[in-house]
Amino acid sequence: MWNLRHLVRATCHLRQIRRLSAAIPGPCIVHKRGTDILHDPWFNKDTAFPLTERDRLGLRGLLPPRVMSFEQQYERFMNSYRSLKHNTQGEPESVVSLAKWRILNRLHDRNETLYYRVLIDNIKDFAPIIYTPTVGLVCQNYGGLFRRPRGMYFSAKDKGEMMSMIYNWPAQHVDLVVVTDGSRILGLGDLGVQGIGIPIGKLDIYVAAAGINPQRVLPVMLDVGTNNQKLLEDKLYLGLRQPRLEGDEYLEIVDEFMEAVNARWPKAVVQFEDFQMKWAFETLQRYRQKFCMFNDDIQGTAGVALAGLFGAVRAQGLPLKDIVKQKIVVVGAGRMLGTDPATEPNCQFWLLDKDGLITKERKNLDPTAVPFARGFGPEEIQGLREGSSLLEVVKKVKPHVLLGLSGVGGIFTEDVLRAMKDSDSPRPAVFAMSNPTTNAECTPGDVFKYAGEHAIFASGSPFNDVLLEDGKMGFVNQANNMYLFPGIGLGALLSGARHISDGMLQAAAECLASYMTDEEIKKGILFPSISSIRNITTQVGAAVINAAISEELAEGHGDVGLKELDHMSEREIIEYVARNMWYPIYSPLVHEK
Ligand SMILES: NC(=O)c1ccc[n+]([C@@H]2O[C@H](COP(=O)([O-])OP(=O)(O)OC[C@H]3O[C@@H](n4cnc5c(N)ncnc54)[C@H](O)[C@@H]3O)[C@@H](O)[C@H]2O)c1
Ligand SMILES: O=C(O)C[C@H](O)C(=O)O
Numbered sequence: 001m002w003n004l005r006h007l008v009r010a011t012c013h014l015r016q017i018r019r020l021s022a023a024i025p026g027p028c029i030v031h032k033r034g035t036d037i038l039h040d041p042w043f044n045k046d047t048a049f050p051l052t053e054r055d056r057l058g059l060r061g062l063l064p065p066r067v068m069s070f071e072q073q074y075e076r077f078m079n080s081y082r083s084l085k086h087n088t089q090g091e092p093e094s095v096v097s098l099a100k101w102r103i104l105n106r107l108h109d110r111n112e113t114l115y116y117r118v119l120i121d122n123i124k125d126f127a128p129i130i131y132t133p134t135v136g137l138v139c140q141n142y143g144g145l146f147r148r149p150r151g152m153y154f155s156a157k158d159k160g161e162m163m164s165m166i167y168n169w170p171a172q173h174v175d176l177v178v179v180t181d182g183s184r185i186l187g188l189g190d191l192g193v194q195g196i197g198i199p200i201g202k203l204d205i206y207v208a209a210a211g212i213n214p215q216r217v218l219p220v221m222l223d224v225g226t227n228n229q230k231l232l233e234d235k236l237y238l239g240l241r242q243p244r245l246e247g248d249e250y251l252e253i254v255d256e257f258m259e260a261v262n263a264r265w266p267k268a269v270v271q272f273e274d275f276q277m278k279w280a281f282e283t284l285q286r287y288r289q290k291f292c293m294f295n296d297d298i299q300g301t302a303g304v305a306l307a308g309l310f311g312a313v314r315a316q317g318l319p320l321k322d323i324v325k326q327k328i329v330v331v332g333a334g335r336m337l338g339t340d341p342a343t344e345p346n347c348q349f350w351l352l353d354k355d356g357l358i359t360k361e362r363k364n365l366d367p368t369a370v371p372f373a374r375g376f377g378p379e380e381i382q383g384l385r386e387g388s389s390l391l392e393v394v395k396k397v398k399p400h401v402l403l404g405l406s407g408v409g410g411i412f413t414e415d416v417l418r419a420m421k422d423s424d425s426p427r428p429a430v431f432a433m434s435n436p437t438t439n440a441e442c443t444p445g446d447v448f449k450y451a452g453e454h455a456i457f458a459s460g461s462p463f464n465d466v467l468l469e470d471g472k473m474g475f476v477n478q479a480n481n482m483y484l485f486p487g488i489g490l491g492a493l494l495s496g497a498r499h500i501s502d503g504m505l506q507a508a509a510e511c512l513a514s515y516m517t518d519e520e521i522k523k524g525i526l527f528p529s530i531s532s533i534r535n536i537t538t539q540v541g542a543a544v545i546n547a548a549i550s551e552e553l554a555e556g557h558g559d560v561g562l563k564e565l566d567h568m569s570e571r572e573i574i575e576y577v578a579r580n581m582w583y584p585i586y587s588p589l590v591h592e593k
């Protein structure tokens with residue numbers, strides 16, 4: 001895997017290949033004219049329609065006469081975005097974030113080409129707006145923010161209709177579907193239909209990071225009701241006002257939706273997102289051999305956590321094989337229980353949930369927890385018992401890594417972090433992976449203050465780096481599944497995989513883990529900057545394709561059949577991925593009746 005990293009980092013010219021192909025855009029066939037084009041965000045160029053195109057498409061007189069360039073439009077948008085800073089001075093952070101989201105969303109609704117270009121170029125600044133943490137706020141305030149629908153809504157009332165409803169979607173081709181039932185939105189709980197913001201945000205990341213064509217993405221909300229009493233009582237709530245369906249009634253809805261998607265777009269990849277744990281796990285088992293799908297919260301997150309663990313081992317100057325000697329305390333067992341222990345490295349885990357340490361004495365122990373539950377043999381750390389508190393566990397175990405996926409903000413208290421200072425690792429690692437920011441288990445400032453300046457920190461939502469007392473920088477990593485899901489989806493799509501195997505997921509995680517140099521790791525930088533997300537995704541996508549080919553799961557994509565894929569070198573696969581990434585540029589529009 002080290003070779004792969006070197007290969008790709010050395011082939012930066014790929015970006016030039018992309019830019020070159022982007023510089024000569026092919027024509028785009030449009031079946032509309034006049035205002036219908038101006039009101040279609042996919043074709044709309046606003047004031048940048050050239051005069052010849054205005055004549056051809058019946059736009060003359062419908063726009064002010066001056067023709068602006070793309071660059072001028074870009075600058076104009078960025079200026080108005082920047083001016084928000086002055087206009088919202090003194091306002092609470094949430095007001096400022098929502099104002100930023102609104103201005104981006106308005107552009108998204110009006111001109112997709114410009115929207116995705118500013119998003120790609122400014123991904124580090126804009127990801128916190130269109131993705132975590134602001135997307136959480138958007139979901140919470142969806143009723144008030146709603147202006148026009150985006151994506152598709154399938155509700156419990158649509159039972160028996162989905163096979164025909166799916167044809168209401170206007171695009172002929174769909175490559176990627178992200179679906180949620182809104183039951184566990186980030187760490188914010190059941191938000192019902194308002195959870196649609198999450199598939200929209202994830203698919204924006206797909207376009208920006210994986211170059212999926214935005215005309216070929218489909219965000220989906222499966223509205224099976226909500227158990228959120230506040231929403232049920234809210235007169236302006238836009239979803240079904242009924243309790244969530246359960247059992248077979250629930251599964252019948254998801255089954256019907258999956259069959260409908262598969263009937264219309266048999267090669268589309270479906271990503272399950274933010275389903276409460278019981279359904280996340282159940283639907284993954286139910287569909288993973290039948291459809292090309294994966295669960296991002298289980299599989300994407302496990303891969304990112306694994307890459308983080310590898311990084312923590314390397315930061316201690318240890319070889320990767322020493323990962324098995326690492327002591328890892330995981331707080332928030334939900335995610336972990338969803339992973340197959342056979343695919344996890346044989347580390348030593350201590351799992352805690354809301355009832356404390358999980359041991360074999362746990363009543364009603366979840367069968368998936370059995371391999372992770374602690375026993376009481378002589379090799380066990382003395383003094384720990386069923387339900388021991390987090391502080392007790394950290395004090396006794398002295399873990400190398402403390403990993404939070406609890407959804408509970410601030411649960412890594414000062415005492416817990418001080419106890420991490422006595423970790424058996426010279427670089428104690430604290431991963432506060434819960435989202436959004438307010439739900440993070442701790443802040444980086446507290447980690448460097450209490451667990452020591454040698455600590456390593458990663459969080460699910462972005463935080464700023466911390467200036468330490470000695471003038472050095474305490475680096476903040478973002479351990480978020482966005483480093484993997486775009487590459488998993490893209491690799492599955494371009495390989496034409498029948499389904500997504502553990503081997504493909506493992507390849508994705510290993511590729512991410514190998515991305516960082518030893519110098520970066522030594523500084524405590526375990527994950528790349530989000531600014532390089534297209535490059536990372538290219539590599540992850542290629543790794544996934546390679547795994548699909550070697551496991552004989554690949555069937556090819558478009559004009560590239562299995563035979564061609566099979567004959568590609570590693571380098572050619574990377575080029576194949578880069579070549580297939582969409583890049584926003586105005587294409588000449590050609591009208592056809
Ligand atoms: N960074 C990422 O890429 C990423 C990916 C997936 C999920 N997440 C985050 O993980 C969080 C949890 O998601 P989930 O779907 O696993 O939720 P969940 O509700 O299924 O699981 C939460 C787990 O935390 C435990 N827990 C709750 N309170 C606790 C406490 N006080 N002490 C110890 N354990 C406690 C629960 O018992 C449960 O095991 C969310 O905030 C989500 O945003 C982050
Ligand atoms: O959405 C994210 O930012 C990560 C993850 O999928 C989550 O559910 O928290």
Ligand SMILES: [Mg+2]
Pocket residue numbers: 186273274296297
């Ligand atoms: Mg999620």
